[in-house]
Amino acid sequence: MSALDVATVKRDFPILERKVNGKRLVYLDSASSAQKPLAVLDAMDDSYRRHYANIHRGVYTIAEEATAAFEAARRKVARFVNAPHAEEIVFTRNATESINLVAYSWARANLRAGDAIVLSHMEHHANVVPWQMLAAERGVELRWVPLTSDFRLDLSDLEALLDGARLLAISAMSNVLGTLNDIRPLADAAHAHGALVLVDACQYVPHVATDVQQWDADFIAFSSHKLCGPTGIGALWSRLELLEAMPPFLGGGEMIRDVRLDGFTTNDVPWKFEAGTPAIVEAVGFGAAVDYISAFGMDAVRAHEVSLTGYALEALRDRFGESLTIYGPTDLDRRGGAVSFLFDGIHAHDVSQVLDEDAVCVRAGHHCAKPLMRQLGVPATTRASFYVYNDEADVDALIEALAKAQKFFAV
Amino acid sequence: MAGIEDLYREIILDHYRSPRNRGELPVPPAHKVEGFNPLCGDEVVLYLDVDPASDTVRDVKIAGQGCSISQASTSMMSAAVKGRPLAEVRKLIRAFKALMSIHESKLEGDGEGDGSDLAAELAGVRLGDLEALQGVVKFPVRIKCATLAWNTLQQALDETAQAQA
Structure with missing residues (x-):
């Protein structure tokens, strides 16, 4: 099975042609709900x-x-x-x-x-x-x-x-x-x-x-x-x-x-x-x-998400180091494409508000898992999640928008 | 289009980074009330010490955690009500909530007639720094973050009044 051609896949989703705040829509909230292709x-x-x-x-x-x-x-x-x-x-x-x-x-x-x-x-x-x-x-x-x-x-x-x-x-x-x-x-x-x-x-x-x-x-x-x-x-x-x-x-x-x-x-x-x-x-x-x-073949879907999740985890660590905590396993074999994180000293809602300026859609909050949030000792996290229509450019847009948020709220 | 500068005014970020009146008060004489925003997980803990002789807010302390809007609003609220007579505090709560809702209806293109109501609520009330929060109403999801502290204060006042009755 060949790898997913995301450029082609993106064209199947009319909403991804939308601009928000004059920017290309970067949809990274599929774990909450996925977008709909023309076929559906x-x-x-x-x-x-x-x-x-x-x-x-x-x-x-x-x-x-x-x-x-x-x-x-x-x-x-x-x-x-x-x-x-x-x-x-x-x-x-x-x-x-x-x-x-x-x-x-x-x-x-x-x-x-x-x-x-x-x-x-x-x-x-x-x-x-x-x-x-x-x-x-x-x-x-x-x-x-x-x-x-x-x-x-x-x-x-x-x-x-x-x-x-x-x-x-x-x-x-x-x-x-x-x-x-x-x-x-x-x-x-x-x-x-x-x-x-x-x-x-x-x-x-x-x-x-x-x-x-x-x-x-x-x-x-x-x-x-x-x-x-x-x-x-x-x-x-x-x-x-x-x-x-x-x-x-x-x-x-x-x-x-x-x-x-x-x-x-x-x-x-x-x-x-x-x-x-x-x-x-x-x-x-x-x-x-x-x-x-x-x-697509489910093996190709999974391979695509493993690759993209690996790229995202590495990019987050490289760019933000110790100032950002990732909540989840690092072993790609044992995890899926939902990545939760938190900046030191910046609330998840403020992060996602700044991201919206750049049309980057992520989820911020307790993700309907409050007992887990209490275990993690955090009130909320920001979560980016991936699907078939996401590519490395989407992750790059996330990283740039996060850098902006970090600068904006710099304590 | 509302930009983030409308939401995150410098004075708001200042209160977020350096919150006023953080801490706890002994209960009693203070009254402790907790407020939650289930959407965000924002939490406000308010210690309100009312002097029954003069009906004024003798002291107020705040704790809790949450986004910059909820925490800055809480900090500003504490600074605004400390040492003030309860009647003024109640007026301030009404004025602040009016400020939050009037803009909401204006956004929906239904501003007619609301101006006078707001004017009535705001008559003789000095909002001061609190006016910086009016940008929040352009971000409807965040209004609850801004009003959390004020709803918690309202609850604390009501419970204090009941306790004294």
């Missing part, structure tokens, strides 16, 4: 213009077409993560809803007071708060895998943490640190203790070839919008037999087989979990995004 915009536009109707209902031609496109998207997403069956993909609103679905359906049916759930200190709020809500409601105990000083999971007490645990809920890649977690051994360890495994793969699936069978996890949550697809749709993967045994989440149309005055029976998986009219056109866009990213 056109697929959604075509869907609304030519094939739009509600799905799984009408027998007329365009309703059949809409249904076929929606289910084709499910098959594309399933293939993208190597799911054995398309029916193992449940469409949700986003990865957050995917995790909540598991918390409300599986966990509330299976966990009781005294049961334990194991999380880690690097989790996004989406993989913390649903479990805290459950803990408060059911008396479930939450346990935490701490971090090592080089920003990895500290697994030295894993066996003790998993003892008596019913679920390990863990991120495949930290949205703050960029740390990649090796899921398979974690899943094996959890299963050995009889616990199920939920993976928050939101930051992982868009960037690294994902094989749910190789991971051998039980639930995997990810979203479309970080994969160059539209907002408003995400996915939960789980094993067919698990999904079939789980009670429904939201009630309404679509998720039922039959409704009588004295009760209802549920539809088959995955529609059992898709109450109400779903995000039909967004699903089509999600499928188009999967096609778009797949066409």
